């Protein structure tokens with residue numbers, strides 16, 4: 001969805017920043033989302049997925065709320081430690097790790113690791129007396145645009161044999177985990193997968209294998225992009241229903257990333273160039289896919305936009321980023337107001353997988369970040385595309 005607003009209204013954003021492009025981080029919004037998801041998943045321990053946005057003040061905000069953290073590398077562990085987060089509040093959920101990575105993570109004090117195959121188990125043998133392990137299973141959410149079930153996760157039918165091998169090798173696997181895919185439209189797959197894991201934990205008990213005491217339902221909780229606004233309470237209802245069947249000795253965890261980080265930041269950009277070409281007007285912004293908008297390519301994402309312009313004439317148009325690469329395109333519209341130089345574009349819910357994967361391509365720096373309260377949306381707008 002694109003709102004087109006008067007150019008002079010852009011001051012509510014420009015007053016917050018020193019330069020464009022800038023990401024505006026709102027600690028209160030971050031706290032609000034963390035609190036809302038915590039409330040929607042009672043009894044579930046939330047581990048924020050650092051990979052979605054490692055911005056230090058975002059980490060501090062979650063740490064101050066008593067949150068825990070899901071890490072994927074030694075660098076993330078060290079970064080969190082520098083922020084004052086104790087490793088006992090971290091779980092290392094990357095299913096594939098180097099020996100050095102494991103050794104250093106264990107030496108740092110992280111004790112929870114994830115495997116999804118037997119070769120990864122062998123790497124953990126030297127640390128078997130000090131660590132806890134979760135087995136990652138593969139479940140695919142048909143309504144999640146970003147699939148995470150092909151690259152990682154053992155098939156459910158292989159679970160018991162992997163648990164057997166682990167047990168024979170003295171490795172205690174006492175948890176199950178999964179990630180159904182990012183930006184899921186519903187929590188139906190989370191709920192089905194949790195129910196499957198609960199059933200599997202009974203079979204594990206029957207076989208006399210170590211008890212499953214943790215089930216980690218991963219991430220996948222959505223942000224509000226061009227789809228409907230997200231209500232965590234109704235989104236999580238199917239999960240809550242299955243949770244009522246979870247025995248008391250099983251602790252349930254989740255690893256939300258996008259749902260927390262995306263709404264916590266907005267991106268303010270400017271039109272730095274424009275040209276009338278064969279296929280319409282091209283508007284060049286000061287941020288693109290090599291900056292904070294790589295999700296357009298990596299995840300096929302489209303973001304909500306507020307465009308501040310006094311342009312009235314309508315024409316076909318193309319938005320593009322600032323680099324010399326032709327892949328750095330941000331969207332085509334058959335009819336759009338012809339923008340002027342220095343017009344302002346604000347992209348909403350831009351905190352997830354944006355800053356985290358921004359590059360310096362062409363020597364162009366990623367957006368600056370400022371901590372400010374995000375303005376509420378201006379109602380009086382001229383046109384919605």
Ligand SMILES: Cc1ncc(COP(=O)(O)O)c(C=O)c1O
Pocket residue numbers: 049051052070093094148179181182183218219220221255256257258259
């Ligand atoms: C293991 C793991 N946990 C959590 C997440 C966060 O997922 P999301 O941002 O969809 O909540 C990811 C994302 O790739 C992941 O790989």
